[in-house]
Amino acid sequence: MSILSKFAPLRQTYDQLRSVGQNPFEMVFEGMLSSTEGMYRGRKTILLGTNNYLGLTFDEACIEESVAAVRAHGTGTTGSRIANGSYGTHRTLEKSLAKFFNREHCMVFSTGYQANLGMLSTLAGKGDYLLLDSDSHASIYDGARLGHAEVVRFRHNDPDDLHKRLKRLANEPGQKLVVVEGIYSMLGDVAPLREFAEVKREMGAWLMVDEAHSLGVLGDNGRGLAEEAGVEADCDFIVGTFSKSLGSVGGFCVSNVEDFDILRVACRPYMFTASLPPSVMASTIMALRRMQEEPQRRKRLHENAERLYYGLRNLGFAVGPQCSPIVSVAVADAPLAVEFWNRLLEGGLYLNLALPPATPTPAPLLRSSISAVHTPAQIDRAVQLFEAVGRQLGVLPPLVNTTARKRVSTPISAPPLAEVAMLASGGIR
Amino acid sequence: MTETVRDTQAQIIESLRKLLKKPATLGPTTNIVKDLQLDSLAVMDFIMSLEDQFEIVIPLDRVAEVETLGDLALVVDELRGRK
Ligand SMILES: Cc1ncc(COP(=O)(O)O)c(C=O)c1O
Numbered sequence: 001m002s003i004l005s006k007f008a009p010l011r012q013t014y015d016q017l018r019s020v021g022q023n024p025f026e027m028v029f030e031g032m033l034s035s036t037e038g039m040y041r042g043r044k045t046i047l048l049g050t051n052n053y054l055g056l057t058f059d060e061a062c063i064e065e066s067v068a069a070v071r072a073h074g075t076g077t078t079g080s081r082i083a084n085g086s087y088g089t090h091r092t093l094e095k096s097l098a099k100f101f102n103r104e105h106c107m108v109f110s111t112g113y114q115a116n117l118g119m120l121s122t123l124a125g126k127g128d129y130l131l132l133d134s135d136s137h138a139s140i141y142d143g144a145r146l147g148h149a150e151v152v153r154f155r156h157n158d159p160d161d162l163h164k165r166l167k168r169l170a171n172e173p174g175q176k177l178v179v180v181e182g183i184y185s186m187l188g189d190v191a192p193l194r195e196f197a198e199v200k201r202e203m204g205a206w207l208m209v210d211e212a213h214s215l216g217v218l219g220d221n222g223r224g225l226a227e228e229a230g231v232e233a234d235c236d237f238i239v240g241t242f243s244k245s246l247g248s249v250g251g252f253c254v255s256n257v258e259d260f261d262i263l264r265v266a267c268r269p270y271m272f273t274a275s276l277p278p279s280v281m282a283s284t285i286m287a288l289r290r291m292q293e294e295p296q297r298r299k300r301l302h303e304n305a306e307r308l309y310y311g312l313r314n315l316g317f318a319v320g321p322q323c324s325p326i327v328s329v330a331v332a333d334a335p336l337a338v339e340f341w342n343r344l345l346e347g348g349l350y351l352n353l354a355l356p357p358a359t360p361t362p363a364p365l366l367r368s369s370i371s372a373v374h375t376p377a378q379i380d381r382a383v384q385l386f387e388a389v390g391r392q393l394g395v396l397p398p399l400v401n402t403t404a405r406k407r408v409s410t411p412i413s414a415p416p417l418a419e420v421a422m423l424a425s426g427g428i429r
Numbered sequence: 430m431t432e433t434v435r436d437t438q439a440q441i442i443e444s445l446r447k448l449l450k451k452p453a454t455l456g457p458t459t460n461i462v463k464d465l466q467l468d469s470l471a472v473m474d475f476i477m478s479l480e481d482q483f484e485i486v487i488p489l490d491r492v493a494e495v496e497t498l499g500d501l502a503l504v505v506d507e508l509r510g511r512k
Binding site for chain 1: 469470473484485486487489
C-alpha cells in the first residue's frame with residue numbers, strides 16, 4: 001500500500017479526464033504572443049481564461065520597470081522580510097497601494113492565496129468567529145482552517161442569512177469577522193455589499209472583502225466593489241491579488257484599523273516565506289499607475305464582457321446570473337464539459353474547465369475571463385466556436401436545414417444559472 | 430443514548446428523508462457520505478439546513494468529525510443543549 005493510495009478515486013477521475021483529449025489541468029503553452037494569444041501545440045490560440053482583466057502583462061512600461069529592477073536589485077530577495085529585511089521597493093509598493101485605496105496601512109504578501117491565509121488565520125483567533133460566504137474561494141477556506149477561530153458559513157450572497165447566523169452568535173463573546181468576495185471567481189456574480197455592510201454595522205461585526213477579481217474592474221477609480229457600492233468605510237480589511245488585473249503575482253491587505261502593523265510580527269504566512277522579488281514589485285507598481293492613468297481600459301473591459309456574455313446568452317447557453325468579466329457556461333455533466341472544452345481548444349480557444357466540487361453547483365463550468373485588450377473579432381470568434389461546438393454536442397438545439405452531427409446526448413435545456421444555484425448550495429472548494 | 434439525542438436523531442433522519450430522492454434505510458450507523466452517496470456540496474447544504482432547523486451554529490471543525498448519522502446527532506444535540 002502506497003502513501004498515495006488514498007488518492008485512488010481521484011486518480012481514476014483524473015485519468016478519465018485525460019483520456020478524452022488534452023489535459024485541462026496540465027496545459028503547456030509553447031509561448032505567449034500577447035495578453036490574449038498564446039501558442040499551443042504549434043497553433044495560435046485565443047486566451048480566454050487568464051484573469052488578465054486589463055491586459056497589462058505585456059505593457060511596455062511595466063516590462064521596462066521590471067527589467068530595470070532585476071538589473072538593479074537582482075533576481076530575488078532570498079528570504080522573508082523579517083529575516084532578510086525589506087527592500088525600498090516593498091515599502092514603495094505598500095505606500096502606493098495604501099494611497100490608491102485611501103488607507104493608512106498596507107501589507108503585501110507573496111501571493112493572494114497567502115494574503116487570505118495570513119489575514120484570516122491571524123485576525124480571527126481562538127474564541128472568535130469567521131463567517132464565510134458558502135461560495136468562498138479555496139484560499140479563504142484554507143485561511144480559516146489554518147487559524148483557531150470557529151468557522152461558520154452563510155448562504156451565498158445572502159445578507160439575511162448572515163444576519164440570522166450573527167444573531168445566533170450574539171451572546172458569544174468572540175469577535176466576528178465576515179468575509180465576502182467582490183466578484184465571485186466561478187460565476188462572476190457580485191456580492192450585495194451594501195446590504196452586507198448594513199448587517200455588519202447592525203451586528204457589530206468586522207468585514208473583509210476579497211477584491212481579487214474586482215480590483216481594476218469595479219468602481220469609478222477601480223478600487224473594487226467597496227468603491228462601487230459606496231461602502232469603503234464599512235470594509236475594515238480589503239485583500240486582493242496582483243495576479244489578475246495587475247498582471248504579475250502577489251497579494252495585499254489594506255486597512256485603517258489601528259495598530260495594523262503588529263500583524264507583521266504575528267502573521268505567519270507573511271513572516272515565514274520569501275518576500276516578493278523586486279522585478280515583480282516594480283511591474284506591479286507601474287501596473288497600478290497604468291490602471292489609474294487609463295480608465296478607458298476598464299470601460300473596454302466591460303464592453304467586451306457584454307459582447308461575450310450576451311453573445312453566449314442569446315444563443316441559449318446557461319450563463320451566470322449577471323454580466324461581468326467572468327463569463328461561465330454551465331453544462332450538464334463532466335464528460336460533456338470535458339468534450340466541449342477539448343473541442344474549443346481544437347478550434348483555437350483556451351478557457352478554464354471547472355469541475356465540481358470546485359464549482360458552486362454540481363454543474364461543471366466552461367469559465368471564461370475577458371480582457372480589456374481582447375478584440376471584438378476575438379470575442380466573436382469565441383462565440384462562434386461556442387455555438388458550433390454547442391450544436392455538435394447537443395448543448396444547443398440543432399439548426400434546421402443543417403447537416404448537424406447526430407446528437408451525442410439529449411439536449412440540455414439551459415436554465416439561467418441563478419435558478420440552478422438556488423437548487424444546490426455552494427460548496428467547499 | 431439519552432432521550433434528547435434520540436429525539437434529535439429522529440428529527441435529523443426525518444429531514445434527511447425529505448432530502449433524499451431514493452428511499453434509504455437510515456440509522457445511527459449510516460455513513461453520510463459513503464452510504465448516502467451525497468457529494469460534499471449536498472452535505473454542506475444539509476448541515477446549513479440543520480443549523481436553521483435547530484437554530485444553532487455548527488462550526489466547520491465540528492462537521493469534520495462527523496461520519497455517521499449517530500455522530501451528527503451527538504454534535505447537534507450538544508450544540509442544542511448549549512443554547
Ligand atoms: C477570490 C480569490 N482570492 C484569492 C485568490 C488567490 O490569488 P493568487 O493567485 O494571488 O494566489 C484568487 C485567485 O486565484 C481568487 O479568485
